[in-house]
Amino acid sequence: MMENELNLPEFNIPEELDGKVAITNLDRLYNFGRRSSLWPMMFGLACCAIEMIAAQAGRYDMARFGMEVMRPSPRQADVMIVAGTVTKKMVPAIVRLYNQMAEPKYVVAMGACASGGGPFKEGYNVVAGIDKFLPVDVYIPGCPPTPQALVKGMIRLQEKIDQQSISKVRWYKKGADSVEIAIPFLGPDLIDPRRIQDIKEAANELATVNTAEEGAA
Amino acid sequence: METTTTTFELDKTFPGIVMADTRSGYEGYLIPSDQLLKVCADLKNKHGYDLLSSVTGVDYLSEGKMEVVYHAFKSSGGPALVFKCQIERVDPMEMPSVTSIWPGADFQEREIWDLYGIKFTGHPDLRRILMWEGFEGHPMRKDWKEAFYEEEKKPLKSRWPQGNHKYAETKTPYGDNVRFDAGFDPEKWVPTDPEEALYTALKKFKTEVKDGIQTDHIIVNMGPQHPSTHGVFRAVALLNGEEILSLKPVLGYLHRNHEKIGERNTYIQNIPYTDRLDYFNSMYNAWAYSLAVEKLLGLEVPERAEYIRVIMGELSRIQNHLILFGMLWNDLGAYFTPALYAFEERELILDIFESVSGSRMMCNYHRFGGVVRDVNPMNMQKIKDLAFDRLPRKVEEFDKLLSENEIFVSRMKGVGYLSPEDAIGYSVTGPTLRAAGIPYDIRRVNPYGIYDRFDFDIPVRHNSDLLDRYLVRVEEIRQSIRILQQALNTIPEGPIITGKPSYQIKVPAGEAYGRIEHPKGELGFYVVSDGSANPYRYHIRTPSFVNITSLEKMCVGTKIADFVTILGMIDIVLGELDR
Numbered sequence: 001m002m003e004n005e006l007n008l009p010e011f012n013i014p015e016e017l018d019g020k021v022a023i024t025n026l027d028r029l030y031n032f033g034r035r036s037s038l039w040p041m042m043f044g045l046a047c048c049a050i051e052m053i054a055a056q057a058g059r060y061d062m063a064r065f066g067m068e069v070m071r072p073s074p075r076q077a078d079v080m081i082v083a084g085t086v087t088k089k090m091v092p093a094i095v096r097l098y099n100q101m102a103e104p105k106y107v108v109a110m111g112a113c114a115s116g117g118g119p120f121k122e123g124y125n126v127v128a129g130i131d132k133f134l135p136v137d138v139y140i141p142g143c144p145p146t147p148q149a150l151v152k153g154m155i156r157l158q159e160k161i162d163q164q165s166i167s168k169v170r171w172y173k174k175g176a177d178s179v180e181i182a183i184p185f186l187g188p189d190l191i192d193p194r195r196i197q198d199i200k201e202a203a204n205e206l207a208t209v210n211t212a213e214e215g216a217a
Numbered sequence: 218m219e220t221t222t223t224t225f226e227l228d229k230t231f232p233g234i235v236m237a238d239t240r241s242g243y244e245g246y247l248i249p250s251d252q253l254l255k256v257c258a259d260l261k262n263k264h265g266y267d268l269l270s271s272v273t274g275v276d277y278l279s280e281g282k283m284e285v286v287y288h289a290f291k292s293s294g295g296p297a298l299v300f301k302c303q304i305e306r307v308d309p310m311e312m313p314s315v316t317s318i319w320p321g322a323d324f325q326e327r328e329i330w331d332l333y334g335i336k337f338t339g340h341p342d343l344r345r346i347l348m349w350e351g352f353e354g355h356p357m358r359k360d361w362k363e364a365f366y367e368e369e370k371k372p373l374k375s376r377w378p379q380g381n382h383k384y385a386e387t388k389t390p391y392g393d394n395v396r397f398d399a400g401f402d403p404e405k406w407v408p409t410d411p412e413e414a415l416y417t418a419l420k421k422f423k424t425e426v427k428d429g430i431q432t433d434h435i436i437v438n439m440g441p442q443h444p445s446t447h448g449v450f451r452a453v454a455l456l457n458g459e460e461i462l463s464l465k466p467v468l469g470y471l472h473r474n475h476e477k478i479g480e481r482n483t484y485i486q487n488i489p490y491t492d493r494l495d496y497f498n499s500m501y502n503a504w505a506y507s508l509a510v511e512k513l514l515g516l517e518v519p520e521r522a523e524y525i526r527v528i529m530g531e532l533s534r535i536q537n538h539l540i541l542f543g544m545l546w547n548d549l550g551a552y553f554t555p556a557l558y559a560f561e562e563r564e565l566i567l568d569i570f571e572s573v574s575g576s577r578m579m580c581n582y583h584r585f586g587g588v589v590r591d592v593n594p595m596n597m598q599k600i601k602d603l604a605f606d607r608l609p610r611k612v613e614e615f616d617k618l619l620s621e622n623e624i625f626v627s628r629m630k631g632v633g634y635l636s637p638e639d640a641i642g643y644s645v646t647g648p649t650l651r652a653a654g655i656p657y658d659i660r661r662v663n664p665y666g667i668y669d670r671f672d673f674d675i676p677v678r679h680n681s682d683l684l685d686r687y688l689v690r691v692e693e694i695r696q697s698i699r700i701l702q703q704a705l706n707t708i709p710e711g712p713i714i715t716g717k718p719s720y721q722i723k724v725p726a727g728e729a730y731g732r733i734e735h736p737k738g739e740l741g742f743y744v745v746s747d748g749s750a751n752p753y754r755y756h757i758r759t760p761s762f763v764n765i766t767s768l769e770k771m772c773v774g775t776k777i778a779d780f781v782t783i784l785g786m787i788d789i790v791l792g793e794l795d796r
Contacts, residue, residue, distance in 0.1 A: 042444050043442055044448060045448070045449055045471065046448070046449075046471055046473075046493075046496070046791065046792055047493055047496035047578060047579070047792060049448065050496055050497065050578065051577075051578065053556075053560070054560060054563075054564070056553075057556065057557055057560035057561075057564075058557050058560060058561055058564075059560070059561070059564050072443075072444040084471070085471065085473050087469075087470060087471060087472055087473065089348070089349055089469050089470050089472065090441060090449055090470040090471070093441050093442060093470075097442060117394075119478075119489070119490065119493070120473040120474065120478065121365065121385065121394070122363060122365040122366075122385065122394075122474075122478060122481075123363070123473055123474030123477065123478055124356050124363040124364065124394075124474055124477060125347075125348065125356075125469070125472045125473065125474055126394065126473060126474065127394065128385070128386070128393075128394050132393065143579060144496075144578055144579070146577060185408065186349045186351065186352070186411055187351065187403065187406055187408065188351065188352065188353035188397060188398070188401065188406075189352070189353060189364075189395040189396055189397055190395055191395075191403050191406075192393075195393075196403045196404060198391070198392070199391060199395075199397060199401070199403050200401075200402055200403060200404065202390045202391050202392075202397075203397050203398070203399060203400055203401040203402065204400060205390070206390055206399035206400070207399040207400035209399075210399050
C-alpha cells in the first residue's frame with residue numbers, strides 16, 4: 001500500500017499525524033478496498049492458464065497487488081480471467097460460472113483466443129472471443145501474454161475500478177442483484193438464446209435463396 | 218532417421234487376403250474390412266504386434282473411399298507395421314472395431330466416428346467424443362465446410378497478395394461462427410439431452426438394501442471447471458460411497474480443431490500450431506511433425522541442428538516433469554509450495570527458450586531440415602550452467618525433500634495399479650508404461666535424431682502404481698541431464714538448417730508417420746501429402762489422448778480422492794488431449 005494513497009489531495013495532514021490519519025471520501029475508500037483485493041477465479045482454459053500460474057509463482061508474484069487469492073468457486077471471486085480458447089462446448093459452462101459470480105464482477109480476456117478467437121478463430125468448435133457473450137473489462141493481447149502483460153492488464157482493471165462511484169454502480173441500483181446472461185445451448189451448432197430471432201430469419205432467407213437457385217437450375 | 222519399412226511381410230503371411238499398398242509414396246498393406254479382425258488377431262497373438270499406437274481416418278473424397286490407417290508396434294521395439302482398411306464412401310459407413318483385440322483403439326475409434334462418421338461395429342461404447350451429441354455433421358470430412366470457410370487452401374486470396382481482409386463475421390449468413398441448415402427454426406427445434414448417452418454408458422444406477430439400510434449409488438461430475446482436473450477436463454464417476462464403480466472421461470471442451478485448420482494450412486504454417494498442442498513442451502512437439510515431413514521430403518538434418526534439438530528437447534522434458542511434480546503436490550494438498558520451487562527452475566529454462574527463440578512458451582523453433590535460429594555462446598553458457606551445476610543439485614534437492622515424505626508415499630503407494638498387459642493393451646506409452654515394467658522408450662527402441670549416440674538408461678520400475686510413475690520420472694530427469702551433458706560436450710559447429718529457408722514448400726505425394734518420445738509418451742504425426750503445398754491429411758496422435766483410455770481401468774475400485782492423483786500422474790495436457 002502506498003502511503004497517503006487514501007488521502008484526498010486537497011487536504012493537508014499535519015506532520016505528526018502523517019501515515020496515521022487519512023481524510024478521504026467514501027468512493028475512494030470503497031474502491032481502495034476492492035481494488036487492493038481482487039480475487040481471481042481459479043479457472044484456466046488453455047495455454048494462457050500456464051502463464052497465469054507463472055504470474056502467481058515466485059518471479060512475477062501477483063500477490064504484490066493483492067491478486068493472489070485464487071478462488072475455485074465463482075461465488076467468492078471478483079474477477080474472471082478467461083485464460084484461453086473458448087470453445088462452443090465450453091461456453092455454456094463459462095456463462096453459467098459468470099452468472100454465479102456475485103457483483104461486483106469483472107471479466108478479463110487474456111490472450112488472443114479469448115479476445116477474438118486468435119489462431120483458432122476459423123475452427124468449427126471455437127467461439128471467436130468471449131466478448132460475444134460476456135461484457136469484457138480488459139483485453140490483454142499476446143499468444144500467450146507474458147506474466148508481465150497479465151499484471152499490466154490487472155493494473156488496468158484496478159484503474160478502472162478507481163473510476164467507479166458507489167452512488168452510480170449498477171449493483172446498488174434497484175432491480176436484479178446481478179447481471180445474468182442467457183446461457184447458450186448446444187443444438188446442431190451453438191445457439192445463443194438472445195439471437196434466436198436473427199438465426200430464424202437468416203435460415204429462412206437461406207432457404208428462399210436455395211429454392212430460387214433450384215428453380216433457376 | 219527412423220524408417221518405418223518393415224521386414225515382416227504381411228501380404229506373404231496372408232496370401233490372397235492382404236495386399237501391399239502400391240500407391241506411390243505409400244507403405245504398408247491393405248486389408249479388406251471383412252478379414253480385418255482375423256488378421257489383427259493373428260498380428261497380435263502370433264506375430265507380436267501388441268501395441269496399437271495410432272488409428273486414424275483419411276477421407277479420399279475424389280476416389281470415393283474412406284480409409285482407416287493403423288500403426289502397430291511391438292512392445293519389444295522395432296519399426297511400425299502399417300496397415301489400412303478401405304471402405305466405400307457411402308453412408309452409412311461401417312467397419313469392424315478392433316477394440317476387442319487392442320482396447321487402446323477405444324477413444325481413437327470414437328474420434329473417427331465423431332469426425333469422419335465411420336461406424337465401428339462391435340465397439341462397446343460408440344459415442345461422439347470431441348463434439349457433442351447432436352452436432353450436425355462430421356467435420357473432418359473433406360466436403361464438410363466450417364462456418365468461416367473461405368477457400369480450400371491457404372494462403373487465402375482475400376489476404377494475400379491483395380490483402381483486403383474483412384472480418385470473417387461479415388461473410389457468413391449468421392454473422393457468427395455457426396452454421397445451420399437452411400430453414401432451421403431454433404424455436405421448433407426439440408432439444409435432445411446430449412448427456413443422456415453418457416449417463417447410460419456408465420454402469421447402471423442401482424439401489425441396494427443391505428442390513429436394512431438403503432444405499433444409492435451416486436453420480437459425481439468433476440469438471441470441466443475444477444481446480445484439480447488440470448484444465449477443462451471432465452470426468453463422470455459413479456460412486457458407491459467413496460469408491461469408484463465406473464468412470465467416463467468427457468473430452469472436447471478444448472477441441473480447437475487443430476486437424477481441420479492444419480489441412481487448410483500450408484506445411485510450414487502448422488509449426489506454430491504444434492506449439493499449442495502440449496503447451497509445456499513446445500520445443501519438443503514440432504520435432505515429431507518435422508520428422509514426418511522430413512521423411513516425405515527426404516531431407517537430412519545438419520549435425521548441429523540435431524544436437525540443438527536434443528538439448529532443447531531434454532530441457533523441455535526436465536521442466537515438464539518438474540511442473541508435474543509441483544502440480545501433483547498441489548493436488549495432494551501441499552498447496553503451491555512445491556509448485557513454487559518447480560516454477561523457479563522452469564523460469565530459468567524458459568529464459569533460455571525465450572532467448573534462443575523469442576518466446577517463452579510458444580517457441581516456434583523447429584523447421585523442416587533443422588532449427589530456425591542458432592544458439593549463441595552466451596546462451597550455450599547458460600545451458601551449461603544449468604546442466605552441469607544447478608539442475609543436478611536441484612533434482613537431488615527435490616528428491617530429498619519430497620520423495621520420501623510419509624504422507625506422500627502413503628497416498629501414492631499401491632494406488633492406481635495397471636497391469637503390464639493392460640498398459641500395453643490400452644496403448645499406454647511414456648512413463649506410465651515404463652513404471653509397469655516395460656522398457657519402452659522410443660529414443661531407444663526406435664531411435665530418431667541422434668539419440669543412438671548418447672549413453673543413457675531407460676528407467677523402469679515394476680509395481681505400476683503412482684509412486685513408481687513418480688520415481689520413474691525423477692530418474693528420467695537425471696537421465697535427461699546426462700544426455701544434456703553429453704550433448705553439450707560434443708556439439709559441433711556448423712549450419713543449423715539444410716537448404717534455404719522458404720515459407721512455402723511443395724512436398725512429394727505420399728504418407729509418413731513421425732514419432733518421438735515426448736515427455737508424456739509417444740507423440741506421432743501422420744501426414745499424407747498429395748503433392749501440393751498443403752497437407753492432405755494431418756493427424757496428431759497425442760500421448761495424453763491415448764493414455765487417458767486407461768483412466769477408467771486405473772480408477773475403478775479406488776477412492777474418489779485418488780482419482781485426482783491418478784489423473785495427475787497420467788500427466789494430461791488439455792491442449793493435446795482435445796486438440
